[in-house]
Amino acid sequence: MDALIKNAKKGDHLAFAMLFKEHYPFLVKYLIKITMNPDTAEELAQETMAKCIQKIHLYNGQSKFSTWLVSIATNTYIDQCRKKKREKNWQGQEEIYRKLKWHFESRNEDWNDALEALGRLPEDIRIPIILKHYYGYSYEEIGEWMKISPGTVKSRVHNGIKSVRKELNLSEETEGHRFGQRTTK
């Protein structure tokens, strides 16, 4: 196990601080992707680090420290969503990612249609898609973190991609392309 983690487990404040500083950008960027909101991502990153301090004795070094952080961050976000839904102050997803869209536009970057489609998906579908197809985690790992079976993760990812495809009108495009090819033959 890394010396920093060993020292952090022993209660060394500086080791903890160095670990967090090293992983902070990765953690915030992951949270921006799943929340689609930079402010929420920063809040959740702090909450994740606080949980990490509480649970460091549970980290066994079998996975990377960043993977462990991702699992805690995912759970923290899911808990926050549940809480907000219960308190009924859940904002619409479009309202949530408006700020990110503005961020992209201010940097003269294209707001990709796929991001729009991804942003419209509910978080319990968006998270496994990002974890699987961007970070490359296995269905088993994602299932363990989200407390659902790997089969459920697989079907959520499949259905999510299907709706993204629909939003992007990919089926029509390729279908049209296919028919076009047929007529030329």
Add this chain to the structure above:
Amino acid sequence: MKKQKVIVLDSEQQNKQDILAISKMQEGLNKMEQIPVYSPDLQWFEQMVLVEKQRIRKKLIRDLSIFLIVAIIILCGIMISLFQMPAVFIFLQIATTIFIAFYSVTRLMKKVNGG
């Protein structure tokens, strides 16, 4: 045979569309990766760790105190009922046993039924 060929072609087409959708999503997510993230300095993280540890310590002391106070109250109640009112003591013992058995069975039934 022909039918099978059509199904294979359709699924291949679908796979291609899936791959295209995934690559478009990855492209968008890569752009998100470029968003600059302000990382506070080491002192800020150290301060945060210290504050969090103090909070955990305070919470532990509070929880332990509540636990001890409740335990003392319950034990006092049991002792008083045992020496002053044995009938109430026996009634409490039976009621608690029945409650624990009922609660365990209900939980088990819920787990079995997947609820």
